[in-house]
Amino acid sequence: MPRKRATIREVAQATGLSPAAVSYALRGLQVSEETMERVRAAAAELGYEADPIARALASGRTGMIGLLCGSLEDLWQQSLAVGISRGLREKDRYALILDAVGDPARERVLAQQLRDQRVDGMIVQPLDPAAAFWTELCASLPVVAIGDSLPGTAGEVIFDNRRGVTLALEHLRDLGHRRIAVLTPTRASTPDRPADVHVTAEADRLGLDIEVAPAQHGPAGATAAAREILLARKPSAVFCFADSIAYGVYAAAQELGLSIPDDVSVMGYDDHPMSGLLTPGLTTVDWDIDGIVRAAVRLVAAAADGPVRRRRVTQSPTLRERGSVARLLP
């Protein structure tokens, strides 16, 4: 029988104290050691547990952190979300995970909804870092950005994408590749996102002939995009801006009877756990996902507990060579 939960007043009654005293006691504030013990005992006895809703209403803090993901089709972002969710749980907070499905318009709506839901803070992996609403959002609650920088955040975990792109493209160039297709996650409204800019800049510097095309994260979408660009451009290498897009290239290559890396080389970006299991293993740009998770959790928890001075953590990638990129024979 779901008998009604005990309230703070009942505990007060039982101990002969005021509700206020009980409230303080249970949080270890302002009361004598002895009273605290007495209250704790009575609470345990009655099976009392403070109602988080009432607590949230009175205190203005919910204990929830919003996690706004760009696209959870991306397996790497799934890993990130799982890690963050766990990390927050260890800090006695709940993660409210939302998925913008690659759509900047939806990202905007969800950010709004998350704020309306009264989360104590947010972790965001922005699809459209240039959008105007971020400024307003950051002003109204602590936001931690992952990936790209955002104006007014309480903390940031920035990926050195310039370095990541350099690593990838230099490796391809060193092995003789010149005509390179680049598959980047679709972001209809923001063709000039910083990471993409680095690609064209680096390609210029290295004298590469690149063509950038959008691809969705899901297996089906990525495969379609890959099929098209492989047929139309016959690149010697494909650089994918997410491992889960590279997976689509594997599927497309298989379908078209192309061998990786003999007919086409594939370079990933992320290092998802699956990437080492493919045949050949996916050569990729490896970000320290654990480090990212820890930093993001730490930053957002601190910011949600009270105002902090802004901190920025920068992550640098390394190149993880497996077998999907081969030297191009002249």
Add this chain to the structure above:
Amino acid sequence: MPRKRATIREVAQATGLSPAAVSYALRGLQVSEETMERVRAAAAELGYEADPIARALASGRTGMIGLLCGSLEDLWQQSLAVGISRGLREKDRYALILDAVGDPARERVLAQQLRDQRVDGMIVQPLDPAAAFWTELCASLPVVAIGDSLPGTAGEVIFDNRRGVTLALEHLRDLGHRRIAVLTPTRASTPDRPADVHVTAEADRLGLDIEVAPAQHGPAGATAAAREILLARKPSAVFCFADSIAYGVYAAAQELGLSIPDDVSVMGYDDHPMSGLLTPGLTTVDWDIDGIVRAAVRLVAAAADGPVRRRRVTQSPTLRERGSVARLLP
């Protein structure tokens, strides 16, 4: 500037109505068409949005559904969680996702916490369906179980594991396999979970020589378990009770210089999106994940909206042949 949000009283003031009337109007109850319009206009004007916390306190409903996953290391469960989260969002509900990390003790604690967090309902993929606390939990809020049955749920999406196991083992037998290793997710406290029971029963019926060993979902854990059993038992086939465990077998085989399927056949269970991309493709038991997601969301949403009569949906699997199981030559 995060200027204070408008309250219902301000809207009441602006329209010359009582707060009660505004409350009703905004939910389309009990008021004239005309008043409703007036209230809506005023609300829009003031940028009023009902505070979910206050609403939850007063009405007793939070709009949140708890999702308790057995182990999010399992990529298939990740897919499931993402799908459910999206499905719930479409019904204007939030998913609160928690991860028991394969530990039944933690599952118990998290279920408790989820209830304390005042979710309107729960979706559970139980690690330990036999545990006693489920009964009590189901009595205190609507629970939908996925996978295994639970006493007292408001709805269930049951996998016909008997059929799945039969499909897998018969396929292996038909191709000549007799000595088969079975890797099943670790669940220390519940060695006799229903699915495992089916395995031994079916193996008996089919005259197979099986050995069951536990494996963790994570790449590292699964690989270790696979390595051990491949060396110790030299089975002709390995049947993995989750695709993400099979991935570990691929890694172990690679490491040991064993070819799949020439030296050892591998059978999965789930059909995760990645399974088709491996070389060779993973032959697996395919569950209709979309169907599962839809059913679970529908059931829990209905149950959270009000009492319903218990419903059970049963999912049947199909065998998806790729290339990881070969005929065993005598």
Add this chain to the structure above:
DNA sequence: ACGGTTCAGTGAACCGTTTCACCTCCGTCC
């Protein structure tokens, strides 16, 4: 003209905490 329904809307209690302003001891310091 009259009792009986509906319809639209009101007032106030309530949900279960937190927190602010105060109050009362009691020991201490000068």
Add this chain to the structure above:
DNA sequence: GGACGGAGGTGAAACGGTTCACTGAACCGT
């Protein structure tokens, strides 16, 4: 010995909605 101060505790007002019991007016058929 009186002002001071801190520790421990109290009462009541928030917090921002929902909902229950009720009212006044309009409308109905007879």
